[in-house]
Amino acid sequence: MINVIGLGYIGLPTALMMASHGVEVVGTDYNAELVATLNHGHTTFKEKGLDELFRNALQAGIRFTTEYQKTDTYIISVPTPYDKFSKKVDACYVVAAVKSVMEVCPKGATVVIESTVSPGTIDKFVRPVIEADGFRIGQDIHLVHAPERIIPGNMVYELLHNNRTIGADERDIGEQVKKLYASFCQGEIVVTDIRTAEMTKVVENTFRAVNIAFANELAKICRHDNMDVYEIIRICNMHPRVNILQPGPGVGGHCISVDPWFLVGDYPSLAKVIDESMKTNDGMPDFVLGRIHTIMKEKGMTDIGRVGLYGLTYKENVDDMRESPTLQLLESQERHLAPTLKVYDPFIRQDVVEHQYHDLDAFLADVDFVVIMVKHDEIRDNMDKLAGKIVLDCHNICHLPGVYHL
Missing domain, CATH: 1.10.1040.10 (N-(1-d-carboxylethyl)-l-norvaline Dehydrogenase; domain 2)
Structure with missing residues (x-):
């Protein structure tokens, strides 16, 4: 049985993929609300093919809980943010997950870190945690790094077809983990050492x-x-x-x-x-903000409240707003004490910013100047609705006359 720790954008699809390919899986997350949502038969984010994969995994018997399991294999897929001052990886979530695993795992268990980390992170932060509990790495606990290689918007396909890297201290353990991922991965799976696996993911x-x-x-x-x-x-x-x-x-x-x-x-x-x-x-969100002001001046436009940003997510056709350029732009504008721009995104249903719209036509009715921040299919299919508007196209997808670009 595999215990997948962390059921976010990486852990959940991985757990579902393994379960739907015949692997016994229990997914664990500290977020009780998230676990409850999954146990009620609903996914926690939108992704092409994810709902079907979820149904297949449920039929195969996947379970979700807030409790760590006693088993022989763990896959840790928790976030790894970075300190914005030192620029170093913040391994606190990985460390916390490993500590919790050490409290329940039997001797001989394999711990696979899927979270992306900087080279040397496992040496500096993970090994000491394991050894502090009296486990001998290579005998009592086997340590592996298998960095994820998927992207929101195409997760299911990439899980199936992308090549993978397995970093392990012991070749035989690496080969065992390779077989686990080969249960669903059709790409090439390379076995190497842990530090090389850490570095290759970051370098990519x-x-x-x-x-x-x-x-x-x-x-x-x-x-x-x-x-x-x-x-x-x-x-x-x-x-x-x-x-x-x-x-x-x-x-x-x-x-x-x-x-x-x-x-x-x-x-x-x-x-x-x-x-x-x-x-x-x-610096690009600030550059876009500068382009907005330049174009407004050129057009004799004085009311920034009539400017609208199309798109809140960080890329097209997903509901993922992590590190979104639009949010960065709005934060920058707020620092300049300027009125807030109007915003609309078809994938973001909840209110997350001021002056946010939930209908494209209502959004366009209230703006004279549209900035295409995200190239969702929706805007590609509705370019005719931008006719007569001032348009700053940040992705070169709009070919109406008079469109501005970066």
Whole structure:
């Protein structure tokens, strides 16, 4: 039996996937309300294919509880935030979960850390916790790192098809855990050591963050001299060894906007390119705010209350607002004591900010200037409704006449 600890964006799909492929699974989370929701037959967030996977897992016998189980295998998928001052990973949730596992696990159990951590985190924080309870790693407890590789919006597909990395002290334990993930994963599964597994996951997200920062910096350069950054990137990407990503209003989520900071925090004198790249990405919401004011001035528009931000989530077609560029922009505007912009997102049903709308037509009726912050399918399918509006398109998806871009 597998006890999956942490039933959020990573732990829940992982638990459901294993259960629906014949693995006995108990999911554990300290959040009693979340556990109750699952036990009443409802998922806790929206994701393509998740409800069907949930039904399959329930039929297979998955259970949910706030209690840690006594079993031989644990998968820990709890959040790993970072300290915004030191930029170092905050391993408190991982440490707390491991401590709770040590209270109930039998000797010989395997503890798999799925949470993304900086290289050396398991050595510095996890091993001491296990050894403090009198367990000998490699004999009484087997330690493994299997970093997740999925993204909101396509989780179910990526769980099935993405390649995986298993980091283990002992090769045979790594191979056993590989077999566990191979129960559902159709991608290649590589077994290596723990520190390498830690580093590869962080490097993957850092590569994308740096590439996005390059695109964002190009957008600023092109804006300065009135060039079309999208056409330039399109042509450059025709080169067989060039693959520039697209600029945007900022970077959100709990991977690309967070994980690279782990390297900056741990290697401040070495991670210079990464540091500057993250600052570039973090500065994009302010850049968008500046573009809004410039366009308003150009159009002779004085009432910022008639400006609306389309999209609250950090990416398209999900309900995940973690590190959302729109929320960052609103926070920045609030620091300048400016009136709050109107906001609408079809995926966010609860009120989370001031002047939030829950209907597209009502939102558009009350604004003259629309800023496309998120490229949800809804706005792609309703571009005709933007006719006659001032539009700042942060994703190059609107091709109406007179549209502004980054």
